[in-house]
Amino acid sequence: MATIQLRTEVPGPRSRELMQRRAAAVPRGVYHSTPVFAARAEGAVVEDVDGNRLLDFAGGIGCTNVGHRAAPVMSAIRAQLDRFLHTCFSVAPYESYVKLAERLNQLTPGKFPKKTLLVNSGAEAVENAVKFARAYTHRPAILCYEDAFHGRTLLALSLTSKTHPYKAGFEPFVSDIYRLPFGYCHQCAAGAKHSDCPASADFLERAFKRSVAAESVAAIIAEPVLGEGGFMAPPPDYFRRIMEICRKQGILFIADEVQTGIARTGTLFACEQYGIEPDILITAKSLGGGLPIASVTGRAEIMDAPGSGGVGGTFGGNPVSCEAALAVLDLVERENLCARAIDLGNRFVSLAQQWKQRWPQIRAVHGLGAMRSIELARTSGEPADEETRNIVKLCYEHGLLTISAGTYGNIIRLLMPLVITNEQFEEGVGVLESALGFVFSANAQATRLREAKAYA
Numbered sequence: 001m002a003t004i005q006l007r008t009e010v011p012g013p014r015s016r017e018l019m020q021r022r023a024a025a026v027p028r029g030v031y032h033s034t035p036v037f038a039a040r041a042e043g044a045v046v047e048d049v050d051g052n053r054l055l056d057f058a059g060g061i062g063c064t065n066v067g068h069r070a071a072p073v074m075s076a077i078r079a080q081l082d083r084f085l086h087t088c089f090s091v092a093p094y095e096s097y098v099k100l101a102e103r104l105n106q107l108t109p110g111k112f113p114k115k116t117l118l119v120n121s122g123a124e125a126v127e128n129a130v131k132f133a134r135a136y137t138h139r140p141a142i143l144c145y146e147d148a149f150h151g152r153t154l155l156a157l158s159l160t161s162k163t164h165p166y167k168a169g170f171e172p173f174v175s176d177i178y179r180l181p182f183g184y185c186h187q188c189a190a191g192a193k194h195s196d197c198p199a200s201a202d203f204l205e206r207a208f209k210r211s212v213a214a215e216s217v218a219a220i221i222a223e224p225v226l227g228e229g230g231f232m233a234p235p236p237d238y239f240r241r242i243m244e245i246c247r248k249q250g251i252l253f254i255a256d257e258v259q260t261g262i263a264r265t266g267t268l269f270a271c272e273q274y275g276i277e278p279d280i281l282i283t284a285k286s287l288g289g290g291l292p293i294a295s296v297t298g299r300a301e302i303m304d305a306p307g308s309g310g311v312g313g314t315f316g317g318n319p320v321s322c323e324a325a326l327a328v329l330d331l332v333e334r335e336n337l338c339a340r341a342i343d344l345g346n347r348f349v350s351l352a353q354q355w356k357q358r359w360p361q362i363r364a365v366h367g368l369g370a371m372r373s374i375e376l377a378r379t380s381g382e383p384a385d386e387e388t389r390n391i392v393k394l395c396y397e398h399g400l401l402t403i404s405a406g407t408y409g410n411i412i413r414l415l416m417p418l419v420i421t422n423e424q425f426e427e428g429v430g431v432l433e434s435a436l437g438f439v440f441s442a443n444a445q446a447t448r449l450r451e452a453k454a455y456a
Contacts (some may be wrong), residue, residue: 010397011035031165033058033403035394041068044420046401054152054202056426057395057402059415062227062259065286066331067419067432073289076327080320089118089317096322100295103329107268108297110277111118115303117296118317122258122284123151125294126221128311129280130155132298133252135218141176141212143204143251147229148182149409150221150256162228162407180204182226183234183242186364190260199234201241208249219252219280224270227259229408231366231373231413239274251301252279258294259371262286263332263418266342266369273368289328293321337418344425348372348414351429355401359440361387366411372406373413383408387439394435400428 011019015037015198022032043068046056059065066073080096089097101116108114119125130142142159142184144150150159152166157175167173181198188197195297204219208214220242225233239253245254253276260270261283267273269281279302297301332338352374356362361384363377376384376391388404391412395402405411416428 009050009108009343010048010052010054010399011037012048012052014049018049020403022081023355029165032399033392036396043067043069043383044417044424052399054396054399054401055416055420055424055431057322057414057416057428057432059286059402059404059417060290061285061416062264063285063288064417065262065264065337066289066292066335068290070111070289070327070331070419071326072331073324076323077291077320080323083319085320086315086318088314090312090314094319094322096319097317100317100322100325101297102301103326104295104297104437105285107329108278108281109269110272110299112277113300114297115300116298117303117311118322119294119296119313120292120315120318121151122154122256122282123156123293124313124316125258125282125284125296126150126156126159126256127153128296129221129254129282129298130159130219131311132296132302132305135310136302137218137250139218139397140218141178141217143178143207144178144182145222145226146233147184147226148221148223148256149226149228150223158171160228176212176318178207178217178219182232183238183418183456184231184232188235199238201238201245204242204245214249214251216252219248219254220246221254221256223256223258223260224274225260225265225371226367230375230404230411231322231371232367233366236274239271239276243276248384254278255282256282258282258284262328262414263337263341264369264371265367266345268332270368270371287325288321289324289331291318291321291324293318293325303348313456335419338369344370344416344418344420345372346430347425351433355436357434359436362436367413370414370416370418374409376410376412385409385412388412390439391432391435394438395431396404398431398435400431402432 018037019035023424032347037049038046040047046054051144089327105114105115133151144159150156155174159170180203183199185197185199243253255271255278257269271278282296287293295432307342361376366373376388388410392404405413
């Protein structure tokens with residue numbers, strides 16, 4: 001294991017100066033995981049304003065699966081800049097919106113006819129997906145999951161689970177939203193059968209008796225792999241069983257693939273690995289290759305439920321973002337980034353399982369494909385949130401951008417660009433490994449000192 005050695009001054013003087021200006025000019029509610037200000041980026045490397053080069057294992061929270069400034073994406077953007085920037089698709093339509101809709105209709109799971117709405121962000125896609133579901137079913141209620149994250153706008157925030165920092169102080173929320181335990185169980189994953197396992201679809205049937213009548217439910221919305229919740233993935237047959245119940249009750253299934261989509265989990269969409277065909281699928285983040293765009297793709301009859309003018313927006317499906325997204329989809333296919341995601345994920349899991357043997361504080365390794373995380377807990381079983389923050393800090397101080405996750409802030413997640421080289425990947429996980437060893441060794445030493453003092 002490499003030892004922690006400070007190679008650069010991170011954050012440097014320019015970043016520290018900008019942090020002071022940020023504090024004076026930007027609301028405190030806008031969170032930052034690192035105090036490092038970016039100046040430029042390429043591939044899997046970010047250079048800050050002080051000239052430090054950092055490997056990017058955060059990917060703009062999952063927005064750079066094809067890498068920073070991917071050449072084909074940049075070419076598509078430049079070509080569109082020379083044509084026009086904006087007309088509003090509702091005023092003077094343009095081909096790239098239609099072409100991207102056609103492409104997504106073809107690529108998303110399901111052989112049935114589909115249609116696609118383009119919007120600006122994941123939260124906006126979530127809001128519109130619920131609107132489509134309610135308009136089609138004429139039902140009010142929506143089911144969602146504990147530990148889920150679906151965005152920060154009012155309806156999306158109502159679906160989001162974590163209270164602090166996301167929900168506290170923003171009440172009241174949208175009504176007719178009901179929450180289920182997510183289908184992941186630590187005990188079952190460890191091989192011990194849990195008598196009340198949340199990975200059982202029985203919880204959905206119970207909700208119809210205890211919380212909301214099935215005939216009142218328009219849709220259930222789920223992340224195939226939890227995002228902010230920690231990258232937990234349910235058993236392979238979980239969502240199939242959930243969808244069987246939904247079909248029986250006339251309930252739509254909305255797959256939130258904002259973070260899981262665009263090759264991150266080893267398939268273009270994570271739903272493909274569960275063998276399900278959602279009624280509505282939403283994606284965003286890496287779809288734009290760094291530009292804001294999101295999509296809502298669903299069964300044609302569902303998408304046609306709202307009347308003319310019932311959905312849309314001024315900037316939805318911006319022409320520059322559409323061209324970038326088309327280039328992203330081409331690049332994913334041409335470079336076989338789904339296979340690359342599987343390879344990166346396997347590499348990380350192999351290492352993380354070795355770490356788990358050395359450090360019992362690593363409670364579990366989560367995820368699918370390259371969407372991976374490690375969950376940290378103290379020997380007492382409490383979530384190791386402070387230790388997680390210290391590890392993230394050590395990482396960026398030594399050239400690696402990474403971010404935490406989880407309801408208890410005790411999970412370190414990996415969202416590196418899929419175009420990262422093997423050498424860059426190995427260097428990055430080496431920094432993470434060193435940070436883990438440094439923090440856990442320091443904690444163990446502190447514990448021994450406390451015990452010695454108590455004994456004396």
